[in-house]
Amino acid sequence: MPVTSAGLLLHHGRGADAHVLIAHMGGPFWARKDERAWSVPKGIVEPGEDVATAARREFAEELGVPAPDLPAVDLGAFRYSSGKVVHVLAVEVPAGIVGSPDDPACPDLTTRPGISTVQVEWPPRSGRRLEVPEVDRAAWVTLAEARRLLVAGQQPVVDALESAT
Template sequence: MAVTSAGILLHHGGPAPRVLIAHMGGPYWARKDARAWTVPKGLVEPGEDVVTAAHREFREEVGVPAPDLPAVELGAFRYASGKVVVVLAVEVPADLVGSPADPASDDLTTRPGVSTVEVEWPPRSGRRLTFPEVDRAQWTTWDDARERLVAGQVPAIDALAARGVPA
């Protein structure tokens, strides 16, 4: 059975529509930009519904809860590895950007509650280091998100566009 993850893609309209994406943490991704970003997401636990998992994972990865607003399922997107990511879209007011409740941050490494992962670094060194799963989150244009998201998540942006949401 395929591994399933669930995530939340925040978006807002207005004169400058944007989506919120997160840069993957750790040394492997540190100097990468293209295809090094993700929708905040994580594994759906056995018996857990995707909405609950998506909200839990958003809070764990970004360190703040996703806004409690209606979510629309954009689809289940299969990676080449076989992993499936269910992406939920949540439209937020544009004035969330820059407010105290804004989940975007140039440095998530110091935000309390951000989940971490332990990896061997450098590879085959035997040395285990801890890094945040994502190290920053930012609002970006839809076109920029298509260039920066991991390839398996780009169709989520297209699915959002197909729903008639203005980009």
């Protein structure tokens, strides 16, 4: 059975003014990468957990702030070439959130208390383990930028958002 993750994609604006919040993956492997190194804040759906609950929990764990308590639209499930499935929900937020104290975007998430971390072996095959943040920053980007930055398996999420809004 494939691994299933759930993610929450915040967005604001319409057409050319549309922006989404995406997160850059943490750790030394991703440190110098930009294109295809970003993701919708997401994580594994625990046994017995519904997708919406998992998406909101993972958002808070990865970004260190609670997900906005606003209605979510189901964008669908997206299958990676590896077989992993990511179920994405979209939440429209007011544009005024950008730059406000409630803005989940952050140029350095390592400064936020409570963000989730993961153990990685670095350098590869060295036996040395490092604890790194799952994501190290989050930013609002245009839909065109999101298509360029998101990992390949999540690029169709942008199309789904455009169709849903």
